[in-house]
Amino acid sequence: MSETDGTPRDFDTLRALLIERRPDMPKRLAQVAAFAVDRPDDVTFGTVAAIAEQAGVQPSTLVRFAQSLGYQGFSELQDVFRARLRDRWPDYDERLEVLRRRSADSQGAHALFGDFVDTAVTSLIRLRDTIEPARMDEAARLIAGARAIYLLGQRRAFPVCSYMAYALAKLGSPTVLIDNVAGLGPEQAEAAGPEDLLIAVSFTPYTSLTVDVANAAAARGVPVLALTDSPFSPLMESAKVVIEVIEADLGAFRSLSGTLCLAMALCVAAAEIRRAEAEEKGPARA
Amino acid sequence: MSETDGTPRDFDTLRALLIERRPDMPKRLAQVAAFAVDRPDDVTFGTVAAIAEQAGVQPSTLVRFAQSLGYQGFSELQDVFRARLRDRWPDYDERLEVLRRRSADSQGAHALFGDFVDTAVTSLIRLRDTIEPARMDEAARLIAGARAIYLLGQRRAFPVCSYMAYALAKLGSPTVLIDNVAGLGPEQAEAAGPEDLLIAVSFTPYTSLTVDVANAAAARGVPVLALTDSPFSPLMESAKVVIEVIEADLGAFRSLSGTLCLAMALCVAAAEIRRAEAEEKGPARA
DNA sequence: CGAAAAATGGAATAAAAATTCCACATGATG
DNA sequence: CATCATGTGGAATTTTTATTCCATTTTTCG
Numbered sequence: 001m002s003e004t005d006g007t008p009r010d011f012d013t014l015r016a017l018l019i020e021r022r023p024d025m026p027k028r029l030a031q032v033a034a035f036a037v038d039r040p041d042d043v044t045f046g047t048v049a050a051i052a053e054q055a056g057v058q059p060s061t062l063v064r065f066a067q068s069l070g071y072q073g074f075s076e077l078q079d080v081f082r083a084r085l086r087d088r089w090p091d092y093d094e095r096l097e098v099l100r101r102r103s104a105d106s107q108g109a110h111a112l113f114g115d116f117v118d119t120a121v122t123s124l125i126r127l128r129d130t131i132e133p134a135r136m137d138e139a140a141r142l143i144a145g146a147r148a149i150y151l152l153g154q155r156r157a158f159p160v161c162s163y164m165a166y167a168l169a170k171l172g173s174p175t176v177l178i179d180n181v182a183g184l185g186p187e188q189a190e191a192a193g194p195e196d197l198l199i200a201v202s203f204t205p206y207t208s209l210t211v212d213v214a215n216a217a218a219a220r221g222v223p224v225l226a227l228t229d230s231p232f233s234p235l236m237e238s239a240k241v242v243i244e245v246i247e248a249d250l251g252a253f254r255s256l257s258g259t260l261c262l263a264m265a266l267c268v269a270a271a272e273i274r275r276a277e278a279e280e281k282g283p284a285r286a
Numbered sequence: 287m288s289e290t291d292g293t294p295r296d297f298d299t300l301r302a303l304l305i306e307r308r309p310d311m312p313k314r315l316a317q318v319a320a321f322a323v324d325r326p327d328d329v330t331f332g333t334v335a336a337i338a339e340q341a342g343v344q345p346s347t348l349v350r351f352a353q354s355l356g357y358q359g360f361s362e363l364q365d366v367f368r369a370r371l372r373d374r375w376p377d378y379d380e381r382l383e384v385l386r387r388r389s390a391d392s393q394g395a396h397a398l399f400g401d402f403v404d405t406a407v408t409s410l411i412r413l414r415d416t417i418e419p420a421r422m423d424e425a426a427r428l429i430a431g432a433r434a435i436y437l438l439g440q441r442r443a444f445p446v447c448s449y450m451a452y453a454l455a456k457l458g459s460p461t462v463l464i465d466n467v468a469g470l471g472p473e474q475a476e477a478a479g480p481e482d483l484l485i486a487v488s489f490t491p492y493t494s495l496t497v498d499v500a501n502a503a504a505a506r507g508v509p510v511l512a513l514t515d516s517p518f519s520p521l522m523e524s525a526k527v528v529i530e531v532i533e534a535d536l537g538a539f540r541s542l543s544g545t546l547c548l549a550m551a552l553c554v555a556a557a558e559i560r561r562a563e564a565e566e567k568g569p570a571r572a
Numbered sequence: 573c574g575a576a577a578a579a580t581g582g583a584a585t586a587a588a589a590a591t592t593c594c595a596c597a598t599g600a601t602g
Numbered sequence: 603c604a605t606c607a608t609g610t611g612g613a614a615t616t617t618t619t620a621t622t623c624c625a626t627t628t629t630t631c632g
Contacts, residue, residue, distance in 0.1 A: 026609055045368050048590055058611050063591055073591065082331050085371050109426040110419035112558075113551035117414045120547050121407050128403045133396035140395040156452055159445035163542065166442055181467055231305045232320050246324070253550055256449065257543040261406050264539060265399035272394070312579055312629090334620055344581050349621055359621065 007070030011040070011084035014077075017069070025068075028057050032065045036081075044081040048074055120257040123248040127258035130246065136266065138241045142225050143270035144277070146197035148174040150189055150217075153201035154210050159256060160201050160227070164263045171271040180209060189213045194221040200239070201263075203229045203254070214238050227259060293356030297326070297370035300363075303355070311354075314343050318351045322367075330367040334360055401536055406543040409534040413544035416532065422552065424527050428511050429556035430563070432483035434460040436475055436503075439487035440496050445542060446487050446513070450549045457557040466495060475499045480507040486525070487549075489515045489540070500524050513545060 008014035018033045025033060035055035036043050042054055052059040066077040143149060149168055153161035158179075165177040178188045186209075192198055200214040211234045218224050218238030226239035229246060236242060245262060247255045294300035304319045311319060321341035322329050328340055338345040352363035429435060435454055439447035444465075451463040464474045472495075478484055486500040497520045504510050504524030512525035515532060522528060531548060533541045 028610065041372050045372065047588080049588090059590075060592080060611075061609095064609090075590070085327075085330075109422035109551060109555035110417070112555050113417065113422060113548060114414055116547040116551045116554075117410045117544075120410055120543055124403045124406055124543075128400055131396070131399065136395035136399060156449075158452070159449040159546075162448055163442075163445040166444070167539070179465075230320060230324050232308055232316075232323070253453070253554065256546055257406055257410075258403075260445075260542055260546070261402040262399060265395060265402045268402075268539065269395035269398050272398075314580065333618085335618095345619090346581070346621075346623090347579095350579085361620070 009080060009083075011080055014069075014080050015040075028061050029065050029068060031055060032057060032062060040081055040084070043078065044085065116253075116255075119248045120255045123255040123258045124261060126248065127245060127262065131243070131262070135241060135243050136262075136269070139225050139243055140266055140269035140273060142197055142223060142241055143173075143199075143266060144273035146173075146223075147195040148176060148192070148197075150176045150178055150192045150196060150198045150222075151201075152178045152185075152189065152198060152210055152213055154180065154207040156203055156254070156256070157201035157207075157210070157227075160259050160263050161199070163260060164199065164267060167264060167267045171267060173267075173270075178213070185209055186213055186216065189217055192217055192220075192222045194223070196222060197225060198222050199225045199227070200235055201227045201259070202233065202235055204233075206234050211235060227262065295366060295369075297366055300355075300366050301326075314347050315351050315354060317341060318343055318347060326367055326370070329364065330371060402539075402541075405534050405536040406541045409541040409544045410547060412534065413531060413548065417529070417548070421527060421529050422548075422555070425511050425529055426552055426555035426559060428483055428509060428527055429459075429485075429552060430559035432459075432509075433481040434462060434478070434483075436462045436464060436478045436482060436484045436508075437487075438464045438471075438475065438484060438496055438499055440466065440493040442489055442540070442542070443487035443493075443496070443513075446545050446549050447485070449546060450485065450553060453550060453553040457553060459553075459557070464499070471495055472499055472502065475503055478503055478506075478508045480509070482508060484508050484510045485513070486510055486521055487513045487545070488519065488521055490519075492520050497521060513548065 008017055015037060018037050022030050022033045032055055035051075039054075043051055046054070048059045048062050052062050055062075063074045066072075066074040069077065071077045149164075151161040151165050151168075161177060162179075165175050168175040176188065176191070178185050180188070189198065198214060198217045200210055202210045202214075206228075214224050214226070214235055215238045218240075223240045224235070224238050226233065226235040226242045227245055228235050228242065229244065231244060233242075243262065245259050247258050249255060294303055301323055304323050308316050308319045318341055321337075325340075329337055332340070334345045334348050338348050341348075349360045352358075352360040355363065357363045435450075437447040437451050437454075447463060448465075451461050454461040462474065462477070464471050466474070475484065484500060484503045486496055488496045488500075492514075500510050500512070500521055501524045504526075510521070510525045512519065512521040512528045513531055514521050514528065515530065517530060519528075529548065531545050533544050535541065
């Protein structure tokens, strides 16, 4: 993987290289190689001095070790160790750099697309691994149990809402998309009652309309399901259930893929719950 | 866990503390708290200067932040972040195991979400590998060269358009989202002229409004860029450039992830082209 | 509205770290 | 066994990084 000059940039390759080359290394360097393979965490987090002591060598030996592998210095080698723990979240600055360089080449659109795809995939996988199943079930039940679903989200969150509006409508749920046309957002939301559900979607920086309408609704006893990106979201107060969605971003552009998938899954899960319940109560009616 | 004096030594406690105390913190410190909770990985590996920049504060603020929580300095706080990875990730295999078990266990919403994620990832990767770079460049240049961008898409395609509207606006392009409020879609599109660009997004079954408006515009000499899902799309006739987007679907639900990524990439690519051109012509004006 | 307190930004300083350098040791080779 | 190439330890140096300090701004409260 990704070594142009025999100097690994990813941990697995580096590890393999160390194991392969260790027998031919000078004593101290071999010692360092062994230590690096055995206790990668210590290498990841330690300072040169600390690692040197643990490995029983001089600090300078570590630097020479790194250089003998083709790195500029020990720090560069340590970066590979760190990337191992960090990989799933592509490095912000480096990415931006790549973005800029590529578009300067005017290789442009397609390469950029590749980056966006990477970011979206990262986002999706990460979200799948971190989201709490219990929360999702709660949310799905909330949707399934509601009389009508009110969807609230502005700016970047709006596509999510309009997508849910489409999906829910297709699944047969009474749905109101609060699009705030003519500034009537608050009024659109006013029809919602305790039997209904307001799904509020908002990301930093939180649109005040969204927050205000959600709070007002909550105050009236309308249950609120919040999809948001941080535990500090102002939606936390009013929401009955909160699902935290952390998306990866590329430059200034945050992916929406994870949120959309989540939204879709919730809608379909809710539809399933409803269907199951309908079957239990009156199988004949279907 | 293990805090004698209210200063957490483990990450989870620290995180909880930050969430709890953030509302009462001064602005900048709250900002740091949010950053620390949202992007712990960046805090774990960054230097004070790098983290400060990403969080939009001064280095000294980070130190003060740590001290206000009872740590001696920022480094001590960072240790807590590092310990989190040390403790949590030593064994990759175990982690995978947990993950596997979790997704096998869970039924309902979460499992469904996993499926949607799989579908989206498949969609993304496939799209990245099949799309024609030349087309994308054409499309990006078209967007970059236009006076104003008109966005047309109904139903499932609407979220894509609203997302583009958001992105283009943020990138400084004059943008009109044809949302067809009050049935005024055709009239909204009428302002578009040969200097402008109409981006039409439509998937099977093609909404007639979209097709009609796109055709009418094309007849008037407005260039049309079509994002669609089949070579038989009725948009083929009127479009100057067509990008074909094939999305994977799960049951009746087709993913949108690929289309959204594509849309985003096009917008950013166009913005880059514009910037490059602006720099060439009048570097002084920037 | 005005004084006091708290918070903030940014430069200055101190601390710590990485890296380089070189004298010395070791081991291979003729 | 002399010589040379290679490897090593440790101090010196340079660079990076964290922290402190203080003038200025913002907020709070009488």
